[in-house]
Amino acid sequence: MEVTGNQGFILWLDTWRKKHVSNRELVLVLAFIVGVLASLAAYILHLIIEEIEELVTSGFHVMTINWLYLIYPVVGIWLTSLFVRYVVRDNISHGITRVLYAISTKQSRLKPHNTWSSIVASAITIGFGGSVGAEAPIVLTGSAIGSNLGRIFHMDNRTLMLLVGCGATAAVAGIFKAPIAGLVFTLEVLMVDLTMASLLPILISSVTATCFSYFFTGSSAMYDFHMDYFWSLDRVPPTILLGIGCGFLSLYFMRLMSWCENGYGKLSAHPYLKLLVGGLVLSSLIFLFPSLYGEGYSSLGLFIEGKTEADWMQVLSGSMFAGQTKFLILYVGLVMLTKVFATSATNGAGGCGGTFAPSLFIGGFAGFFFARLWNLHQIGVYVPEKNFTLYGMAAVMAAVMHAPLTGIFLIAELTGGYQLFIPLIIVTISSYLTINIFEHHSIYAVRLAKQGKLLTHHTDKSILTMMSMNKIIDRDYTSVDPAMEMGKLVHAISSSRNSYIPVVDESGRLLGEIDITKLRHIIFRTELYHRFHVNQLMTPPLATLGVNDPMEDVMKTFDRTGAQNLPVVGMDSRLIGYISRTRLYSMYRQLVADFSAE
Numbered sequence: 001m002e003v004t005g006n007q008g009f010i011l012w013l014d015t016w017r018k019k020h021v022s023n024r025e026l027v028l029v030l031a032f033i034v035g036v037l038a039s040l041a042a043y044i045l046h047l048i049i050e051e052i053e054e055l056v057t058s059g060f061h062v063m064t065i066n067w068l069y070l071i072y073p074v075v076g077i078w079l080t081s082l083f084v085r086y087v088v089r090d091n092i093s094h095g096i097t098r099v100l101y102a103i104s105t106k107q108s109r110l111k112p113h114n115t116w117s118s119i120v121a122s123a124i125t126i127g128f129g130g131s132v133g134a135e136a137p138i139v140l141t142g143s144a145i146g147s148n149l150g151r152i153f154h155m156d157n158r159t160l161m162l163l164v165g166c167g168a169t170a171a172v173a174g175i176f177k178a179p180i181a182g183l184v185f186t187l188e189v190l191m192v193d194l195t196m197a198s199l200l201p202i203l204i205s206s207v208t209a210t211c212f213s214y215f216f217t218g219s220s221a222m223y224d225f226h227m228d229y230f231w232s233l234d235r236v237p238p239t240i241l242l243g244i245g246c247g248f249l250s251l252y253f254m255r256l257m258s259w260c261e262n263g264y265g266k267l268s269a270h271p272y273l274k275l276l277v278g279g280l281v282l283s284s285l286i287f288l289f290p291s292l293y294g295e296g297y298s299s300l301g302l303f304i305e306g307k308t309e310a311d312w313m314q315v316l317s318g319s320m321f322a323g324q325t326k327f328l329i330l331y332v333g334l335v336m337l338t339k340v341f342a343t344s345a346t347n348g349a350g351g352c353g354g355t356f357a358p359s360l361f362i363g364g365f366a367g368f369f370f371a372r373l374w375n376l377h378q379i380g381v382y383v384p385e386k387n388f389t390l391y392g393m394a395a396v397m398a399a400v401m402h403a404p405l406t407g408i409f410l411i412a413e414l415t416g417g418y419q420l421f422i423p424l425i426i427v428t429i430s431s432y433l434t435i436n437i438f439e440h441h442s443i444y445a446v447r448l449a450k451q452g453k454l455l456t457h458h459t460d461k462s463i464l465t466m467m468s469m470n471k472i473i474d475r476d477y478t479s480v481d482p483a484m485e486m487g488k489l490v491h492a493i494s495s496s497r498n499s500y501i502p503v504v505d506e507s508g509r510l511l512g513e514i515d516i517t518k519l520r521h522i523i524f525r526t527e528l529y530h531r532f533h534v535n536q537l538m539t540p541p542l543a544t545l546g547v548n549d550p551m552e553d554v555m556k557t558f559d560r561t562g563a564q565n566l567p568v569v570g571m572d573s574r575l576i577g578y579i580s581r582t583r584l585y586s587m588y589r590q591l592v593a594d595f596s597a598e
Contacts, residue, residue: 023155023159024197026153027155027159027162027163027201028200028201028204030146030149030150030153030163030166030201031163031166031200031201031202031204031205031208032204032205032208033149034142034145034146034149034163034166034167034170034205035166035170035173035174035204035205035206035207035208035209035212036208036209036212037142037145038138038141038142038145038167038170038171038174038205038209039170039173039174039208039209039210039212039213039216040212040216041115041116041119041138041141041142041145041171041174042134042138042142042171042174042175042209042213043174043212043213043216043217044119045119045122045123045134045137045138045141046134046175048119048123048127049122049123049126049127049134049294049295050127051127052123052124052127052128053126053127053129053294056068056072056127056128056129057072057293066287066290066318067287069129069283069286069287069290069293069318070283070284070286070287071283072128072129072283073128073129073130073131073279073282073283073286073293073346074275074279074280074282074283075128076124076125076126076127076128076129076130076351077125077128077130077275077278077279077282077346077349077350077351078275078279078350079124079128080121080124080125080130080350080351080352081271081275081349081350081351083120083121083124084117084121084350084352085271087117088113088117088121090111090113090117092114092117092118092121092137092140092352093347093352094136094347094354094444095118095136095137095138095139095140095141095354096136096139096140096168096189096190096354096356096444097444097445098110098114098140099139099140099143099164099168099190100190100444100445102143102147102164103161103164103190108147108150108157108160108161108163108164109147109151109160110140110143110144110147110148110164111144112144112148114140114141114143114144115141115144115145115148116141118137118138118140118141118352119137119138119141121137121351121352122134122137122352122353122354124352125346125351125352125353126294126295126353127294129282129283129286129293129294130282130294130346130351130352130353131282131285131286131292131293131294131296131339131342131343131345131346131353131358132295132343132346132347132351132352132353132354132355132357132358133295133353133354133355133356133357133358133360134175134295134353134354134357135171135172135175135354135356135357136353136354136355136356137352137353137354138171138174138175139167139168139171139172139354139356141167141171142166142167142168142169142170142171142174143164143165143167143168143171144167145167146160146163146164146165146166146167146168146205147160147163147164147167149163150163162197162198162201162202163201164190165186165190165198165202166201166202166204166205167205168182168185168186168189168190169182169183169185169186169202169205169206169209170182170205170206170208170209171209172185172186172410173205173206173207173209173210173213174209174210174212174213175213176222176410176413176414177210177213177214177217177221177222177413178210178409178410178413178414179203179206179207179209179210179413180206180409180413181406181409181410181413181414182205182206182209182210183202183203183206184403184405184406184409185403185406185410186202187405188401188402188403188404188405188406189401189402189403189406189442189444189445221413221414221415221416222297222414222415223300223301223304223305223414223415224305225304225305225386225390225415225416227419227420228307228384228386229382229384229387230419231387231419231420231422231423232381234380234381235381235383235423236426237380238370238371238374238379238380238381238383238388239391239423239426239427239430240426240427240430241370242366242367242370242371242388242391242392242395242427242430243391243395243426243427243428243429243430243431243434244430244431244434245366245370246363246366246367246392246395246396246399246427246430246431246434247395247399247430247431247432247433247434247435248434248435249336249362249363249366249396250359250395250396250399250400250431250434250435251399251434251435251438251439252337252340253340253358253359253362253396253400253443254400254435254439254443254446256340256341256344257340257343257344257355257443258446260340260341260344260345260348261344261347261348263348264277264278264344264345264347264348264349265348271350274348274349274350275349275350277345277348277349278345278346278348278349278350278351279345279349281341281342281345282342282345282346282349285338285341285342285345286342288319288320289319289331289334289335289338290317290318290319291315291319291335292335292338292339292342295357295361296339296357296358296361297357297360297361299315299361299365300360300361300364300365300389300393302314302315303315303364303365303367303368303385303386303389304364304386304389304390304415305386306386307386309325309328312328312368312385313325313328315328315331315332316328316331319331328372329369329372329373329376332365332368332369332372333369335365336362336365336366336369339358339361339362339365340358340362343355343358355400355443356397356401359396359397359400359401359443360393360396360397362396363392363393363394363395363396363397364389364390364392364393365389365392366392366395366396367385367388367389367390367391367392367393367395368385368388368389368392370383370388370392371383371384371385371387371388371389372385387420387423390411390415390420390424391411391420391423391424391427392427393407393411394407394408394410394411394424394427394428395407395427395428395430395431396431397410398428398431398432399431399432399434399435400435400442400443401442401443401444402432402435402436402439402441402442402445403442404425404428404429404432407424407428408421408424408425408428411424412424469547469548469549469551469554469568469579471587472579472580472583472584472587473547473568473576473577473578473579474577474578474579474580474583475576475577476497476577477496477498477501477502477577477578478492478495478496478498478501479501479502479503479504479575480492480501480502480503480504480514480534481503481504481505481506481534482503482505482511482512482533482534482535482538483533483534483535484533484534485530485532485533485534486522486530486531486532486533486534486537487526487530489501489514489534489537493514493516493519496516498565498578499515499516499517499564499565500513500514500515500516500565500578501513501514501516502514502567502575502578503534503535503538504575507572507574508574508575509572509573509574509575510541510544510567510569510573510574510575511535511538512535512538512539512540512541513538513539513540513541513567514534514537514538514539515539518539519537541563541566541567542561542562542563542566543557543560543561543563543566544566544567544568544569544573545557545566545567545568545569545579546568546569546570547568547569547570547576554579554584555584555588558581558584563581564580564581564582565578565579565580565581566578566579566581
């Protein structure tokens with residue numbers, strides 16, 4: 001086989017590495033490289049987004065309606081869909097969900113194009129006004145960088161999972177300059193188990209990405225937050241109320257997002273109709289509420305950095321409400337409720353982006369909305385709008401992602417407001433406990449959980465999720481016809497290597513089984529060979545397995561029946577093969593050993 005230049009270099013590099021560098025040392029080096037590349041990817045993505053946004057909105061007027069809001073988002077989604085369809089030729093939406101899917105079912109293997117395709121697609125979408133976030137595409141990019149670097153050096157599945165976690169950690173840490181938030185995001189959302197062997201590489205990736213982000217964009221935090229009002233005990237009741245309200249708002253966000261996605265999914269066969277419907281919804285909403293344009297972090301900045309009503313009024317700029325103070329609360333409330341429609345329309349119509357930023361956006365607007373109403377009606381103690389904007393951001397993100405620690409540390413690191421830890425803990429716990437009553441999985445994991453493909457911190461369930469039905473099905477079997485005489489059955493038994501013979505009809509449907517161990521008393525009586533037929537000797541199987549059955553259900557079926565072999569059937573009860581208890585438990589033990597190895 002001819003070896004190309006690149007393949008030869010990689011082969012030489014891998015050989016040299018095995019002689020001079022241990023696996024543990026290599027993982028630390030790769031963790032550093034992943035941190036550098038992920039932070040660079042985040043910087044490039046945001047640079048492209050800013051350039052496109054500056055290019056298309058440079059002539060917009062602050063106090064007047066801008067009609068181009070009706071056109072730009074549609075153009076962006078159309079360009080993105082063309083890029084995905086003709087260049088990428090693969091589904092790159094739902095970035096974090098795809099990472100979870102790769103960890104659960106593909107041994108942490110992500111495609112090489114995922115290291116760059118999401119950057120281009122999301123930059124076009126968001127730059128032209130798509131109402132989504134850049135975080136999920138960057139998490140997919142960082143995870144793909146870790147996965148593909150590990151595959152170059154032939155790392156095992158457990159190490160690949162660790163490098164994927166390093167990439168996700170570096171992505172979040174690099175975007176927000178938040179190393180601790182990046183670490184806990186990987187633990188809570190991607191559910192990568194933290195051990196002493198994995199802690200150091202993840203920390204290296206996290207702090208490396210943060211340092212390089214400081215190098216690229218400066219040392220200042222994302223928002224210039226000043227603590228004007230310190231937390232006090234008399235603000236506990238409104239903080240808890242905000243958390244509960246954000247929990248229900250998060251449930252509204254998740255359920256409505258799922259409903260909208262299902263609606264757009266029904267239009268998949270008609271891409272231009274889907275573009276027309278989604279583009280019309282998105283552009284109309286952005287035209288009415290310009291705050292929905294792009295990620296929305298600049299609008300949140302007005303609430304976090306502003307001190308007076310004059311500062312907050314800038315959020316109305318470019319809309320039909322511009323300059324009208326009496327409509328501020330109404331505008332904020334409508335934006336908060338319609339953001340989910342804008343986000344789902346962006347992705348549903350063919351755009352590329354995540355729900356990370358939208359959850360922060362909705363939470364921030366909800367926090368300001370709550371605080372402003374509270375203060376206007378003088379319900380009790382004054383609650384600072386800027387602080388409650390931050391509380392809302394943490395609460396909704398914690399509930400939507402089922403990641404309370406991520407919400408706490410992200411907001412603290414995002415603003416440098418470490419004095420807010422206690423209220424952040426209170427509000428995130430309140431929102432998380434509220435949504436957990438109705439939804440037991442995050443917005444990223446709920447799709448996989450319904451399919452039984454979600455990897456969790458429960459080791460037994462994680463191993464079963466990683467096991468593949470296709471790898472343990474034995475398709476080499478000898479089958480017989482129900483009308484076959486016993487004499488011919490004996491010949492079939494002599495050529496079979498199994499203790500069972502399936503009985504199938506002409507179309508391959510399983511009718512029963514011949515258990516060889518139960519025929520010992522008559523199998524050598526030649527005078528019976530023409531008297532009995534297969535349909536008189538067969539017995540029904542103890543149970544049948546479906547080809548798409550979760551492995552946890554397969555294990556339970558074996559335990560319930562005590563069977564040594566069970567048939568796997570597909571549509572119309574057609575026999576596909578058999579699963580052996582011995583082979584099943586052998587693979588399970590091997591995966592447990594690999595999964596538990598330090």
